[in-house]
Amino acid sequence: MVRYEISRINEKSVTLDWEEKIDISVHREVMFADELVSSSPFVGWIENVPAYHTLTIYFDPYIIYKAGIADSNSYIRQYLSGILKQAEISAGSQARSLQIPVCYDPSLGLDLEEVADLLQLTTADVISMHCAEKYRVFMLGFQPGFPYMGILPEKMFLPRKAKPRLLMPAGTVAIVGRQTGIYPFDAPAGWYALGRTPLTLFSNGKALFEPGDEVSFYAVSLEEYNKMNTLGH
């Protein structure tokens, strides 16, 4: 494994920190460590939350204490260095590949025209650039099932909106910085809406995406969107 640091965040969590950047090879290491920890967890382990360049590991130090381990810090550090030491990123589990339909009709892509203006591109350029990339799901957060994906081409970089939109409708596909994401539920948001997907991102306790997924978008017409939407895809 490339260099990471371990910090105790609070009583119930430690974070492994890799170099602070949005980077696919960094994230591969995060996901690899995630898999190693969850497949042979330590005493008191609860769950992991992978993010861009961090893996946060939650545990209960009371369970560690009850197991007769005096120092939770050195116990967890030893466990982690043991499990991550010889680990070479190789196989890991194969990333899933998902193709997501998006309707970029201006009635749904509420900021599409503004984005085109700001980037000095045509709306058709924005759509084809957004669809041309393969993205990686770096983490889920903000709302149940919200995928933070990247890496958006540099040409599409936009800072966060100064004035957030009060209601971003569920299914909205949006961009900001080098990231793209999809809102599973209605929410206020400072991202730019390019379009909308008819897919449901979170239901019955299940998220459509997982960290590590590979995602690409394809454009569908308003008619196709409506059809998929009523079918409840």
Place this chain on the structure above:
Amino acid sequence: MGIKIIKPGMYCSLQDRGRYGHRRYGVPVSGSMDQYAATVANLLTGNSRNEAVLEITLHGLQVIFTEDSLVAFCGGGSKPYCGNLALGMNKAIWIPKNSAIDFRYSNDGCRLYMGIAGGWTMTPVMGSRSFYVQAGAGRVLKPNDVLYGGLPSRRAVKMVEQLDTSVISMASWGYGETAFPKGVGAIRVTRGQEWPMFTEASKENWKRSCYLVTQSSNRMGYRLSGGPLLLTQQKEMISTAVSMGTVQVTPDGNPLILMADAQTTGGYPRIAQVIEADFSLCAQKRPGDKITFSEVLPHMAEALYIEREEQLARIEKTIMAKMGV
């Protein structure tokens, strides 16, 4: 056992010890904000610690008992009455069918927990009975909603045998202490990951000034206002995992304490982390309250957490012993 909601009051929801294993999908932990009071409310009604309790925020709730019930109230924020009769805190209470109970103003605390023998029933969602409406767990309670208790334990049944079931009757013994730590003590914190990035003046503000719990404070988080907290230089951070107790500083320079329903990731600088042992204290703060913070070292925070868990284990033993069986 059960109740019908007449007026839902400020906000109430069923909560247990929380929903674990789904944070990687962006699902918050939720659970009772004051786990201490919630635990005592469960134990006093003969339940195990993980049954669902009704978390009642401040006053205004009115209910009618649709069935005979054995309940217990712990925490603060309101005072339960049946007509002119004030119901006791921290003890088992028998409430006959058709009793109307309303939760009146109290100047103390913020969240009251009603435990019921057998626990409040609800089909678990992702392994938990904690409401989190966005992820499809529970829903905002409305007038005429009915909540049911489960099957009382043998301990609860034995308790009921000792009570006069023709009227509201309270157990002769209770847990005896306020189930939430009262008083003016500072909330204890450890340093956050971005502590070094704040200006010296901000660090002084954080240590010394008094912060107001603003009206925009709820189960997701407490927005505070007070001495401004500024970074030595602006920095765009990459989001990472956050949890209950994380104190983020929003771009306006005010701290935000993340609470039980907070999102699982965040990208604001973290100045501090409230220690687990003081979550209950925090949960009982209400809008308008003022709080100060004092720093403890991480190993101290862990020792205090273990001590709190040991204390809960002792309370469990004591209550079980008193109930017999």
